[in-house]
Amino acid sequence: MLLELERRPQHSSAMVLLSPLIAVGLTLLTAAALLAIIGVDPARGLAVYFVEPLSTSWSLQELALKASPLVLIAIGLSVCFIANTWNIGAEGQFIAGAILGGGFALSYHTTGAWWVLPIMLLLGALGGMVYALIPAILRVYFGANEILTSLMLVYVAQFGLDYLVRGPWRDPHGYNFPQTVNFEAAATMPLLFPGGRLHLGVVITLAVVVVALVFLGKTLLGFEIRVVGMAPRAGRFAGFNDRRDILLAFAVSGALAGLAGIIEVAGPIGQLLPSISPGYGFAAIIVAFLGRLNPLGILLAGLILALSYLGGEAAQISLRVPLDLTNVLQGVLLFYVLACDTFIVYRIRLLRWRRRVASGVP
Amino acid sequence: MADASAAPAGDSGRPVLQARGIVKRFGDLVANNGIDLAIGEGEIHALLGENGAGKSTLVKVLYGALQPDAGEILWQGESVAITSPTAARALGIGMVFQHFSLFEALTVAENVALGLPTRKPLREIAAEIGAISAAFGLPLDPTRLVHDLSVGERQRIEIVRCLLQDPKLIIMDEPTSVLTPQEADMLFGTLERLAGEGRAILYITHRLEEVRRLCRHATVLRQGRVVAAVAPRDETAASLARLMVGSDVRAVHHVRGTAGKAILEIRDLSLSADRLMGVPLRDISLAVCAGEVVAIAGVAGNGQSELFAALSGERASPADAIRIDGLPVGGWGITARRRLGAAFVPEERLGHSAVPRLSLSDNVILTRHGIGGVSRLGFVLHQRARRQAAEICTAFDVRKSGQDPEAASLSGGNLQKFAVGREILIKPRLLVVNQPTWGVDVGAAVMIRQAMVDLAMLGAAVLVISQDLDEILEIADRICVISHGRLSEAYPAQTLSLERIGLLMGGAHPERAVEEADAA
Numbered sequence: 001m002l003l004e005l006e007r008r009p010q011h012s013s014a015m016v017l018l019s020p021l022i023a024v025g026l027t028l029l030t031a032a033a034l035l036a037i038i039g040v041d042p043a044r045g046l047a048v049y050f051v052e053p054l055s056t057s058w059s060l061q062e063l064a065l066k067a068s069p070l071v072l073i074a075i076g077l078s079v080c081f082i083a084n085t086w087n088i089g090a091e092g093q094f095i096a097g098a099i100l101g102g103g104f105a106l107s108y109h110t111t112g113a114w115w116v117l118p119i120m121l122l123l124g125a126l127g128g129m130v131y132a133l134i135p136a137i138l139r140v141y142f143g144a145n146e147i148l149t150s151l152m153l154v155y156v157a158q159f160g161l162d163y164l165v166r167g168p169w170r171d172p173h174g175y176n177f178p179q180t181v182n183f184e185a186a187a188t189m190p191l192l193f194p195g196g197r198l199h200l201g202v203v204i205t206l207a208v209v210v211v212a213l214v215f216l217g218k219t220l221l222g223f224e225i226r227v228v229g230m231a232p233r234a235g236r237f238a239g240f241n242d243r244r245d246i247l248l249a250f251a252v253s254g255a256l257a258g259l260a261g262i263i264e265v266a267g268p269i270g271q272l273l274p275s276i277s278p279g280y281g282f283a284a285i286i287v288a289f290l291g292r293l294n295p296l297g298i299l300l301a302g303l304i305l306a307l308s309y310l311g312g313e314a315a316q317i318s319l320r321v322p323l324d325l326t327n328v329l330q331g332v333l334l335f336y337v338l339a340c341d342t343f344i345v346y347r348i349r350l351l352r353w354r355r356r357v358a359s360g361v362p
Numbered sequence: 363m364a365d366a367s368a369a370p371a372g373d374s375g376r377p378v379l380q381a382r383g384i385v386k387r388f389g390d391l392v393a394n395n396g397i398d399l400a401i402g403e404g405e406i407h408a409l410l411g412e413n414g415a416g417k418s419t420l421v422k423v424l425y426g427a428l429q430p431d432a433g434e435i436l437w438q439g440e441s442v443a444i445t446s447p448t449a450a451r452a453l454g455i456g457m458v459f460q461h462f463s464l465f466e467a468l469t470v471a472e473n474v475a476l477g478l479p480t481r482k483p484l485r486e487i488a489a490e491i492g493a494i495s496a497a498f499g500l501p502l503d504p505t506r507l508v509h510d511l512s513v514g515e516r517q518r519i520e521i522v523r524c525l526l527q528d529p530k531l532i533i534m535d536e537p538t539s540v541l542t543p544q545e546a547d548m549l550f551g552t553l554e555r556l557a558g559e560g561r562a563i564l565y566i567t568h569r570l571e572e573v574r575r576l577c578r579h580a581t582v583l584r585q586g587r588v589v590a591a592v593a594p595r596d597e598t599a600a601s602l603a604r605l606m607v608g609s610d611v612r613a614v615h616h617v618r619g620t621a622g623k624a625i626l627e628i629r630d631l632s633l634s635a636d637r638l639m640g641v642p643l644r645d646i647s648l649a650v651c652a653g654e655v656v657a658i659a660g661v662a663g664n665g666q667s668e669l670f671a672a673l674s675g676e677r678a679s680p681a682d683a684i685r686i687d688g689l690p691v692g693g694w695g696i697t698a699r700r701r702l703g704a705a706f707v708p709e710e711r712l713g714h715s716a717v718p719r720l721s722l723s724d725n726v727i728l729t730r731h732g733i734g735g736v737s738r739l740g741f742v743l744h745q746r747a748r749r750q751a752a753e754i755c756t757a758f759d760v761r762k763s764g765q766d767p768e769a770a771s772l773s774g775g776n777l778q779k780f781a782v783g784r785e786i787l788i789k790p791r792l793l794v795v796n797q798p799t800w801g802v803d804v805g806a807a808v809m810i811r812q813a814m815v816d817l818a819m820l821g822a823a824v825l826v827i828s829q830d831l832d833e834i835l836e837i838a839d840r841i842c843v844i845s846h847g848r849l850s851e852a853y854p855a856q857t858l859s860l861e862r863i864g865l866l867m868g869g870a871h872p873e874r875a876v877e878e879a880d881a882a
Contacts, residue, residue, distance in 0.1 A: 006388075010763075010771045011719065218744075220737045223727060231717045236676050237708060238728040239697030 005346040015344040020290045020297070023336035024304065030332050031325075040319050048319055049311035061197040063306050065268060068205045069094070069260035069277075071302035073284035075212045076253030078293040082216070083249040084229035089135065089150030090257040091281025092157035093128035097258020098265045099161055100127030102272045105265075106169060106180055109187035116186040120262055121204075128258015129251050131157065136250035140243045146250075154281070162274045169272060180272040189267040201263035208256065212295040225249060257281060278309065279327070286334040289341075305330065377402050377439070378531050378562040379424070379455075384433035386419050393419040394430070395586040401531065401579075406553060406563045408573040408594060411583035412606050412803035414773055417566050420583070421533055424564070425457050426450040438530075448479075456529030458520045460536045464508045470519055471504035477523050494522050498552050513661055514545035521552070531562045538572060542661055543831070543864035550576055568606070568804070569832075570599040584608055607804050614811045614836050621839070622652030625792045625823035626673070626704075631683040633672055641665040643672065646849045648842065650792070650823040655815060656852060657838035658827045659863050665847035666827045667709065670796040673825070674706040675699045686792060697732035705729070705790035707781050709797040709827075711774065715781040718770035722762070722780060723751040725769050729784060750787075758783035759809065775806035782810050786817055793817055796827045811837050831863060843867050 031049065032042035053059045073090045080087040087093075101124030108116050134153060138144035166178040174181070189199035216222040228235035228242045235242050265276055287305050291298030312326030377400045386394040394416045401407045411417045422428040424435070426444035434441055437453050444450050447457075464473050471488045478487070488504035495502040500518045508516060517537060524532060534553075538546040553563055553576065565577060573580055574594045582590040582605045590605050597605075631646040643665050650656045660666060671677040673684065675696035684692045686702050696706070706729075708714045716725045726747045731737045736747045748766055755762060758779040762772055769777060778799070785793060798814065799807035815837050818824045827844075828834050834841055835855065842852040843866035850866050 010768055218741050220727075220731055220740050220742050223724070223731075223742050227717055227720070227728065230719055231713045233710075233714045234717045234728060237674070237696065237706070237714055239675075239695055239700070239732060 002350070004349045005342070006349045008345060008347050011344050012347075015340075016292060019340035019344060020292065020301070020337055022340050023290070023333060026336045026340075027329060027333045031329050034325060034328070035321070038321065038325075040321060045315065045319060045321070048315050050307060052314060053307055053310040058197070059310060063303060063310060064202050065197055065199075066306035066309050067299075067302040068202050069264055069280045070284050070287050070305050071299055072205050072208060072260040072263075073253075073257045073281060074287035074291060074298045074302060075208055075295055076256030077284055077288040078212075078291070078295070078298060079216070079225065080249045080253045081288055082229050082293055083225045083245055084232075085136075085139070085246050085249055086147045087132060087135070087150050087250060087253050088147050088285065089132070089152075089154050089281070090253065090284055091277060091279065092150070092154035093131045093254040093257035094261035094264075094277055094281045095154075095157040095161050096131035096254075097124035097126075097128035097261035098272065098276055099157070099164065100124060100258070101262030102180070102265050103164075103169070105183050105187035106272075109184040112184065112186045114186070117189070117266065120187060120266060121259060124262025125255040125259040128261060129255040131258070132250040132254020133247065136247050140246055158275075161272065161276070165272050165274050171271075178274050182271045183266060187266060188270055189263060197268075199267050201267050204259070204263065209295045209299050216295065221248075257284075283309075283330055286330055286337070289334060289337050305333075308333075378437070380436040381420075381424065382434045382436070384420060384423055384435075385431045386416075386423060386428060387431050392586050394423065396433070397583070397586075397588055399581055399588070401562045401564055403530075403562055404557050404560045405579060406557050406565055406577045408577040408580035409564055409566045409583065410568065410570075410573060410580055410602065410606055412568065412805070414775075414803065415583040415606070416586040417583055418535070419586075421457075421535065421564070421566060424450070425455060425533060451479075451527050451529070454528070454530035455533065456524035456527055456531070457533040458517070458524050458535065458537060460539065462516050462520055464516055464519060466509040467507065469505055469507055470502060470511075473508055473519055474504075474523050474526065478526065490526060491522055494525050498525065498555055499548065500552055512545075513663065514541050514548070517541070517545075517549070525556075529561065531564065532556065533564045533566070535566045536568075537565075538567065538569060539829070542867045543860055546572070570594075570602045573602065574599065582606055603804060614808060614815055621654040622821065624649040624651050625687060626650040626794075626825060627685040627688075628673075629683055629685070631669075631672060631679055633668060633677065633679055636668070636671075636677060641668055641847045643668050643847045646847075648825075648849060648852060650825045652791070652821050652823050653818055654839040655818045655824045655826060655837050656840045656842070657834040657855075658825070658842055658844050658849065659831060659834050659867060660827075660829065660844035661867055662829055664844050666796060666844060668847070669844065669849075670706070670708060670794065670827060673794050674708070700729070700733050703791035705785035705788060705793050707785055707793070707795040707798065709800060711777045711781060712770060716769040716777060719768055721751075721766045721768055722755070722760075722772075723747040723766050725780075726751045726754070726784060730788065734788060754780055754783040754787055757787060758813070773803075775802040778802050779806050779810060782813060786813050789820070790817075790822060792823045792825075794825045794827075797830075798826055798828060799830065799833060807833070831860060834863075835860070 028046065032046060035042045035045035053063060073094065077087055077090055101120040104123050105116065105120050131153065135146045135149040138149050139146040165180055169180045171179055171181045189201050192198040192200065192202070224240045225245050227238060228240055228245045232242050260280065265272055269276055283305050287298055287301045290304065291301035308326055308329060312323055315321040316323050379401050381397060381399040384394050384397040385392070397416070397420055409417050409420070419428065423430050424444065426446045426449050435444060442453065444453065471484050471491060474491060475482065475484060475487050491502060491504045494500065500522060502515065502518050502522060508519070537549060541549060557563055567573060574597065577594050580592050580594045581588055582592065584606065594602065626649065628646055628648045631643055633643040635642045641664060646669065648656070658666070672679045675694055679692040681690040681692040686699060686704055689702065691699055691702065712718045717728065723744065724747065727736045727742060730750070736743050736750065751766060754760065760772070760776045760780045760783065762776065772780065782795070782798065793814065795814065798810050802810065811833060814824050814826065826837065838855045840852040841855050841858050841863065843850045843863060845867060
């Protein structure tokens with residue numbers, strides 16, 4: 001008996017949808033196994049991880065807050081991935097947006113003017129965009145591998161932020177803690193309802209999901225990016241400009257990551273700190289693939305990943321499970337999604353050694 | 363139909379290989395459905411059939427690359443299981459593939475060494491190559507780089523590589539599809555010499571004249587079954603074609619009109635090679651007028667794809683080098699040229715003229731987004747694209763599964779009908795096609811040729827770049843030949859014989875070649 005991967009005549013639409021579900025299922029099994037290994041009752045562990053965070057209004061709001069930046073970044077990344085370019089540096093673009101928007105906030109938040117927040121958001125998007133264009137330009141004009149350059153720029157951004165909050169932007173009355181002053185109300189995201197946690201950022205994310213649906217599904221530019229990503233030669237035959245499309249894809253994805261960054265510091269955090277992201281920029285890569293590079297899918301996938309963050313925190317507290325387990329599970333999830341995606345184009349066939357089968361000659 | 367199991371094992375000698383009731387399924391598709399075949403010693407046996415008839419599947423089974431689902435293979439009278447190509451070679455079955463697997467940057471001897479199962483000093487290999495090429499009329503210099511060799515010479519490397527294993531059966535997959543007529547003649551001489559030594563040859567082709575000339579036995583496949591085992595010399599090309607297709611093959615109907623004013627003018631177009639091993643274009647000049655079909659003949663890799671890229675606008679050239687309707691468009695992009703009424707069909711279907719994983723309607727948008735009705739204000743009109751795709755499929759008889767399937771799911775012939783139909787239905791004033799019927803079945807080929815001729819008769823200028831000389835002679839009003847990036851003068855089709863074109867394709871200087879051909 002042999003297993004053979006056989007190309008399907010037409011790709012399986014069912015597998016496109018089933019693949020992430022199977023991957024989530026396999027990840028849960030793996031989580032149970034890992035919990036058992038470190039001596040935690042798997043049933044209880046899974047409940048703490050994936051069920052309890054859904055049980056209270058407070059944690060549901062927290063879920064939306066955590067999912068919001070993931071979805072925002074992942075939508076931008078999906079544009080890059082559809083164009084077959086690999087922006088791995090969303091974490092850096094997230095920080096770049098936070099730095100540019102946050103820097104503006106530090107200068108003007110005390111004015112109390114209505115225009116502070118809109119300009120912060122614009123600058124945040126601009127910062128991320130410019131930061132993403134660095135690897136894009138290096139790729140288009142110098143042939144540098146964008147995976148490496150975008151990834152390495154993450155560390156540059158992280159150390160840049162670290163320097164700023166320990167140096168020039170440090171709160172003079174902050175007892176030498178590496179942090180800036182807290183933003184005034186003019187520079188923070190307005191809450192959607194008093195006493196809650198949800199803020200305007202969640203609405204922005206939902207709006208971006210709708211715009212992305214239209215852009216990717218209905219516009220010629222969206223079509224162009226898809227074609228250039230799938231078959232660059234056919235794209236040139238169609239008259240599409242693949243260099244421009246790569247720059248555009250990076251610009252969009254950098255802008256959305258930067259926007260997520262400034263929303264994060266103007267929202268839940270409310271100031272600049274040496275570390276402002278629990279790895280959103282990397283987790284968003286998983287969100288993009290788990291969500292099939294489709295805006296609605298990404299919305300769902302963002303909620304799932306957010307759940308793993310919340311569950312991870314809860315498990316750390318109540319079960320004394322190391323936070324690393326969360327990172328491991330996120331990586332395992334991406335691994336399973338990519339593995340399951342093989343079956344979109346291929347199927348498994350069982351081969352038996354059947355030789356010399358006598359058959360009637362017609 | 364002829365009882366296939368009674369196919370004569372050949373008056374040539376005792377059977378080397380017999381296949382009995384070979385069945386191979388791919389999912390629901392039965393690619394081989396009870397195929398019987400017998401090849402005798404010293405026999406050149408033709409395997410005929412349209413694309414998709416099951417020829418390649420059968421060959422892969424015989425060469426061990428695929429395992430049959432049912433059936434039996436007898437090698438010199440004994441039942442054997444051919445589990446891999448290595449096993450096939452060990453038995454004495456060699457194969458020369460249609461597409462060569464050679465490293466261009468290595469020498470002939472080095473390439474041969476890489477294919478050998480055991481290590482051997484290069485000197486010995488070079489000596490063996492010399493011996494074999496002398497014995498079988500395969501002139502080949504072991505020390506030359508493959509990059510510098512013609513296609514015919516490259517094929518000789520593959521044949522020598524195969525002969526080094528001393529095979530008793532040689533399988534040749536469409537060996538002449540890339541050769542000039544003269545090179546093909548040399549190959550036939552070699553094959554006859556090999557057969558004279560008692561080696562059996564299984565010769566796969568869809569060129570019927572060759573089969574009549576070379577082979578004494580032919581097995582004809584259609585839809586995975588043997589439909590006839592015949593002696594080609596008792597048949598005509600038309601009767602063989604009928605067996606392959608299952609119905610009469612129409613001839614292309616062509617009324618030669620008078621050519622109008624020049625639509626496409628190429629003047630002293632020179633372009634450097636844009637990639638390693640590419641071919642630079644040198645001083646190409648040509649005019650294609652309204653109402654005529656001009657064909658560019660030539661062996662693959664002599665600058666055809668570079669010329670196509672320059673004409674389509676995928677590669678920019680000096681503004682004056684290319685004119686459409688008198689406008690200097692050399693620097694324009696492909697969409698701007700399409701807006702002038704030009705249309706293009708490249709050689710490669712998957713990945714160039716169509717995106718494999720997109721639906722047919724999305725593939726309509728690919729070439730029509732700049733000119734007609736499938737987009738508005740930056741938005742794609744999917745509904746209209748679907749309607750246009752359906753129109754193309756109806757008009758060009760594109761067989762497909764489902765309403766709007768992925769391009770990759772279509773067979774080569776049907777996808778080519780779609781790619782040609784997509785351009786012809788917009789009624790272009792200029793159509794440039796590279797290898798219009800490459801790897802396409804006979805029925806589809808006739809339809810595509812007729813459509814191009816009809817378009818010219820309606821007053822469009824049609825430029826066809828093709829390796830298929832029969833096709834060129836069938837449809838062209840004027841013919842020129844491309845060789846090493848240079849284009850010959852365009853001659854009226856009536857004045858050119860196959861031999862003369864062949865000489866031009868071989869790179870002979872145009873004027874001298876013509877004189878020589880005249881003298882001959």
